Amino acid sequence: MKQLVRNLAAAALLAMASPAAGSSSAFAAEYTAKIGHLESPQQSRHVHLEKVAKLVSERTGGAVEFQIFPQGQLGSQREMNEGVQLGILQATVAPAAFLGGFNPVVSVLDIPFLLPDDDADAQKIRDGAFGKAVCASFESRGVTCVDLWPNGKKNFTSNHPITSLDDFAGQKFRVMDSNILIEQFNALGASAIALPFGELYTSLQTGVVDGEENPLDTIQRMKFYEVQKHLVLSSHGAMEDVILFNTAWWDSLPEEYQTIITDAFQEVIPDLIAHKAESVAAALEEIKASGIDVRDMSAEEKAAFREKMYPAGRAAYVERAGKEGEDLIAIYEQEYAAATK
Template sequence: SLMIFVLAACGGDSNSSGAEGNESASGDGETKTIRAGIGLNDQHPQYKGLLKFKEIVEEKTDGAIKVETYHSGQLGDDRTMTEALQLGTQEVTIPSTAPLANFVPEFSVFDIPFLFPNEEVADEVLASDVGQGLLEKLESQNLVGLAYWENGFRDLTNSKRAVATAEDFKGLKIRTMENDLHLEAFKALGANPTPMAFTELFTAMQQGTVDGQENPYATIYLQKFYEVQDHVSNTHHIYSPFVFLMSKEFFDGLNEDQQKIVTDAAKEAGKHQIKLNREANEKYLKSLQEEGMTYTEITPEAREEMVKKVQPVIEDFKDDIGAETVDKVYKAVEEATK
């Protein structure tokens, strides 16, 4: 990385000395375009983060790399956009880790319910060797994981009843992300889960195909889910990271200066996004109540009961996720919790 730093510091000078002759941020005069798509809407901190990424990249490359931003699933859902990156027909997407586990199974480690006690522990584990190692595994899938961003702690909403205990999940038709561990965990809680892309969720709730869903408060509020949902509980059952993904084909086609710029920009914009996201998640529970939703707090005893119910599922999935990854993550959580 020192080498990359030196090249970046030299700027245009490396043009004359570099064997390739195009080692500067502005490239060889050809403009490259990054089409970046997300599922959430333009009010969400995820989109604000993406705008920050655009600003940094366009400025640092002097416009040699342009970033076009697409929200609300305009380019597809998490899964189809990730596939488009593999094919090289799209350059950037920022999915939740849950659907990404369909590409690299180890990412499902973050779908272990009640894994992280708080955001600080999540931060430490994601920055640790095991967290960063997971990003490296994406390369074999023709993807480059440039940084973790944040979706956040997920909380349950539904249109049927106030959920306070594990019992209350019984029979609720819950939309889950497209991830087998999510699906089985909700079954273990007695719910009737259906996996579905985020882009189909609002309509499914509106039409009653599902009774509920789970997402952080920021998403519930900014996507206006309160229009079709009546109850919210602070289940905090999963902390979902986002992964800032780039097509490997596109990344490999950038010169070293540009690779450093997009990598740093993804990290820098991520810090901004995470800050905004935490402010939003703190602020919007109150807004949901103002919009008429009932709020039910999960007591520590009730949460303990939920932990017990999903335990067998975690054991069943350990080998599918990768036992080594699971053990390493548990260890990292333990160390971060000390």
């Protein structure tokens, strides 16, 4: 937390020395929010946060200013989460997988094959009662969730063939430290090993693990394809962002400004999805050019994998999230059925 305070002090000096991101007014804003996140300035999250900042500034006549700090400039995601809770930081856009420690309910988003492949169907679930319930679960944790943002899907890679369900048996896969992710591999007869992200390349190279799961642009950016022989385009894991504001700061805004902000975050989602798709397509071309074996998982295969993996992830989630989790799953399953019928 001390590091976060130091980083914010440095950010304040930087903001005084240069125009703030998203500022379109020569006058001082009435409400200023510093928003921290982990991605680079070239990635979809940051690009579209800048778009939101511009829209908000324009539509409030410069009264609300967002200052965007990418790439962990304000600290680790945990530090930023705590900073938003305490009011030291006004907002963060965080991967859901990094939020389960203080809100187990949001870990529902770790469950494999949670969202449909079709972007429109997936957005119906985000926009519906399920997405609203996920956001509402943060209210008792001292922060205000404004919306969920899509940020891609995970795929499988391995140094051994992964052409069928049976091929996963006996293989070792790296996962983030999540019981849900561990159980999804146990359901396939594979072993899941929680390792720090920074150790993954070497662990794949030396055989500590056989494979991993990540979005294509991460696989490309981190060069994991250099130390993997097989890639399956499974899109099995949703990578969702959660937009969180400090509740006291949010409540200090006039209702009109709150509406402008929530509308702006919602408005850019189609462009966000398109930008991410372009990034993923470019990453896939580079990966294919390396000579790694790449194959698409068919719809029938996905259904078979979901039949194995979803119940295991669901059970692990409900065990951790309790009654809140059970209630949320009930909402989700009803909306998933409606969106995919």
